[in-house]
Amino acid sequence: MTTPFSLQNKVAIVTGAASGIGYAIARCLSAAGAQVAMIDRAAEVKTVASKMDNPARGYVFDLANVEALGELVEQIHHDFGRIDILVNNAGIGMLESVGEVQLASWNTTMLINMTAPFFLAQHCARYMKEHGFGRLINIASQASVIALNEHAAYCTSKSGMVSFTRVLAAELGPFGITANAISPTVVETELGKRYWHGERAEQMKSKIPSRRFATPDEVASTVLYLSSNEAAMVNGENLVIDGGYSVI
Secondary structure, eight states, X not given: OOOTTOOTTOEEEEESTTSHHHHHHHXXXXXXXXXXXXXXXXXXXXXXXXXXXXXXXXXXXXXXXXXXXXXXXXXXXXXXXXXXXXXXXXXXXXXXXXXXXXXXXXXXXXXXXXXXXXXXXXXXXXXXXXXXXXXXXXXXXXXXXXXXXXXXXXXXXXXXXXXXXXXXXXXXXGGTEEEEEEEESOBOSHHHHHHXXXXXHHHHHHTSTTOSOBOHHXXXXXHHHXXXXXGTTOOSOXXXXXXXXXXX
């Protein structure tokens, strides 16, 4: 018997790891025994990496630089010796009504939320195949399964993320690699609170059967499960963490 959900001797990559959901995920995986490569465009990622329970390293990197993702993954593999888990957490949301969506904001949303995560998964999968083990986990959103006003680009990008997750699952499953998405409702991070506060937040909560938003730790715990050996037969799924919002 092994310790349930143990990630001992595993190496995980987490994007957007300097704060919010990404930081909670990195902390949770580290506490479970993983060594974590923490990626963020914010320089403080190096500081927060030093606070993990197990050896971790911060990498300052802008995911918009898609052409350099292969070099980044190669460097992480060199630094840690292996790559077992990838958590594509970093993302952006530019709120515009349908009539106001600009090409620049549309392209940027697709680049960060869909293109960069896909190619990160592609690069990491090459190393995962060598060990016959891999966990590709994409943080999508409830916007992947429902329509939200002023979220045209965001909804499209997150739906696309779920779609390519299923393709990854189908093609990489024979190599011991699983691919799954997680779709939370509003998560109580500092960034989330900037938009969802006051009457807007209360109205949204009233539509959620559980009558509250999700916490970063709840998302992180789901990532831990999907990263573990216990979730080996969960492949190609989109786990919705929304308190029942999308079923009513």
